[in-house]
Amino acid sequence: xxxxxxxxxxxxxxxxxxxxxxxxxxxxxxxxxxxxxxxxxxxxxxxxxxxxxxxxxxxxxxxxxxxxxxxxxxxxxxxxxxxxxxxxxx
Amino acid sequence: xxxxxxxxxxxxxxxxxxxxxxxxxxxxxxxxxxxxxxxxxxxxxxxxxxxxxxxxxxxxxxxxxxxxxxxxxxxxxxxxxxxxxxxxxxxxxxxxxxxxxxxxxxxxxxxxxxxxxxxxxxxxxxxxxxxxxxxxxxxxxxxxxxxxxxxxxxxxxxxxxxxxxxxxxxxxxxxxxxxxxxxxxxxxxxxxxxxxxxxxxxxxxxxxxxxxxxxxxxxxxxxxxxxxxxxxxxxxxxxxxxxxxxxxxxxxxxxxxxxxxxxxxxxxxxxxxxxxxxxxxxxxxxxxxxxxxxxxxxxxxxxxxxxxxxxxxxxxxxxxxxxxxxxxxxxxxxxxxxxxxxxxxxxxxxxxxxxxxxxxxxxxxxxxxxxxxxxxxxxxxxxxxxxxxxxxxxxxxxxxxxxxxx
Numbered sequence: 003x004x005x006x007x008x009x010x011x012x013x014x015x016x017x018x019x020x021x022x023x024x025x026x027x028x029x030x031x032x033x034x035x036x037x038x039x040x041x042x043x044x045x046x047x048x049x050x051x052x053x054x055x056x057x058x059x060x061x062x063x064x065x066x067x068x069x070x071x072x073x074x075x076x077x078x079x080x081x082x083x084x085x086x087x088x089x090x091x092x
Numbered sequence: 093x094x095x096x097x098x099x100x101x102x103x104x105x106x107x108x109x110x111x112x113x114x115x116x117x118x119x120x121x122x123x124x125x126x127x128x129x130x131x132x133x134x135x136x137x138x139x140x141x142x143x144x145x146x147x148x149x150x151x152x153x154x155x156x157x158x159x160x161x162x163x164x165x166x167x168x169x170x171x172x173x174x175x176x177x178x179x180x181x182x183x184x185x186x187x188x189x190x191x192x193x194x195x196x197x198x199x200x201x202x203x204x205x206x207x208x209x210x211x212x213x214x215x216x217x218x219x220x221x222x223x224x225x226x227x228x229x230x231x232x233x234x235x236x237x238x239x240x241x242x243x244x245x246x247x248x249x250x251x252x253x254x255x256x257x258x259x260x261x262x263x264x265x266x267x268x269x270x271x272x273x274x275x276x277x278x279x280x281x282x283x284x285x286x287x288x289x290x291x292x293x294x295x296x297x298x299x300x301x302x303x304x305x306x307x308x309x310x311x312x313x314x315x316x317x318x319x320x321x322x323x324x325x326x327x328x329x330x331x332x333x334x335x336x337x338x339x340x341x342x343x344x345x346x347x348x349x350x351x352x353x354x355x356x357x358x359x360x361x362x363x364x365x366x367x368x369x370x371x372x373x374x375x376x377x378x379x380x381x382x383x384x385x386x387x388x389x390x391x392x393x394x395x396x397x398x399x400x401x402x403x404x405x406x407x408x409x410x411x412x413x414x415x416x417x418x419x420x421x422x423x424x425x426x427x428x429x430x431x432x433x434x435x436x437x438x439x440x441x442x443x444x445x446x447x448x449x450x451x452x453x454x455x456x457x458x459x460x461x462x463x464x465x466x467x468x469x470x471x472x473x474x475x476x477x478x479x480x481x482x483x484x485x486x487x488x489x490x491x492x493x494x495x496x497x498x
Contacts, residue, residue, distance in 0.1 A: 011394055066449070068452075089364060090395045091340055
């Protein structure tokens with residue numbers, strides 16, 4: 003199980019949880035498990051082609067998966083996955 | 093037996109080795125400690141490059157800090173070469189074994205056509221006001237003078253801009269520009285502490301100017317009372333040393349990023365949402381830029397501003413102060429900025445998290461290809477952020493009213 007941190011702006015989609023424990027050996031698996039549990043997140047996180055939306059950054063243990071292997075980035079148990087959309091407020 | 097001045101001088105000349113300005117100038121760097129023993133008022137008019145200042149009246153008390161090794165070469169000089177001879181005798185009595193006096197003193201140095209430096213001189217009022225900075229070796233008179241000569245631009249005099257403006261003003265940043273076209277609303281006062289209740293209805297740039305100058309009248313406030321748009325961004329940011337991005341819309345953040353990268357001006361970025369904030373420093377071409385971090389803006393429903401989503405007032409307060417800290421480091425050239433790192437703050441957990449950021453090698457704004465394309469006058473296309481948008485209460489994107497941007 004890896005821990006997936008949900009940003010505040012997406013928490014209403016997951017019943018208010020700050021983080022979720024999800025199974026999966028890759029980012030694709032983990033995001034898939036997340037979207038399966040909370041289908042309203044799908045359009046927020048993924049494009050119609052099933053790729054990560056460019057306005058949501060995904061980090062594994064503090065590293066941006068765009069510079070690792072994208073959705074194929076491996077995720078080990080106890081890894082920390084963080085979803086991070088841009089914020090506007092000032 | 094009493095001795096005349098002439099007797100004392102002759103004795104000193106017999107006892108102390110003298111060197112000429114040309115010989116001192118020819119010494120390899122750092123091969124001797126050069127000490128200026130004149131009074132502070134003389135030192136401030138100019139001194140030998142690399143010299144330390146220990147006035148003759150404090151020589152016994154302060155020489156050990158300036159020249160701790162009693163066997164290392166020490167060269168003293170004064171204005172004409174007499175006071176330094178007597179000071180050298182004192183050092184010899186204290187056990188310094190390799191003391192010389194520079195004949196002709198600083199006048200001889202200048203007459204020989206050798207270069208000298210003029211130290212930065214703060215006024216006595218400035219020395220008092222900034223005394224806690226002057227005590228820090230990393231800042232000192234030189235650093236304070238740098239701040240006094242620096243120009244910082246705040247995009248927005250709102251939740252983030254308020255604490256940043258006050259702390260930069262307190263620190264003595266000489267020029268603070270403020271871009272804001274809004275007026276002070278009573279709902280701003282829960283977090284925008286640069287404004288006051290009796291200034292509700294006033295233009296924010298003017299209200300901010302009053303608070304800044306009440307704290308530090310020495311600061312020059314430049315009011316840019318206009319909305320930052322693609323047409324004016326280049327003109328507005330020109331000449332500033334650092335920019336603090338505290339706006340409330342993506343449109344402005346992208347416009348600012350693209351222009352600041354082209355103008356090579358660091359941008360300290362912060363944004364907030366309810367109990368959370370993000371902070372980083374974009375140093376052009378050294379670290380990533382805003383488009384490397386977020387290539388495209390999110391849809392409005394994913395990124396509401398404060399006027400819609402709400403924010404705990406202290407969150408922009410904390411983030412704005414961290415922006416000021418980053419800006420001061422950029423201006424002073426000390427420490428390590430957040431370039432290449434994104435700092436997340438969660439007020440509910442009181443938790444800071446750091447993420448690693450990278451430059452996007454294909455960035456349409458800061459990559460090598462983008463720089464080359466700009467040079468050739470055909471900048472790469474960027475994904476536009478056409479309509480100013482914010483989430484409304486019904487979740488429908490719309491044009492932004494001035495109040496909604498606050």
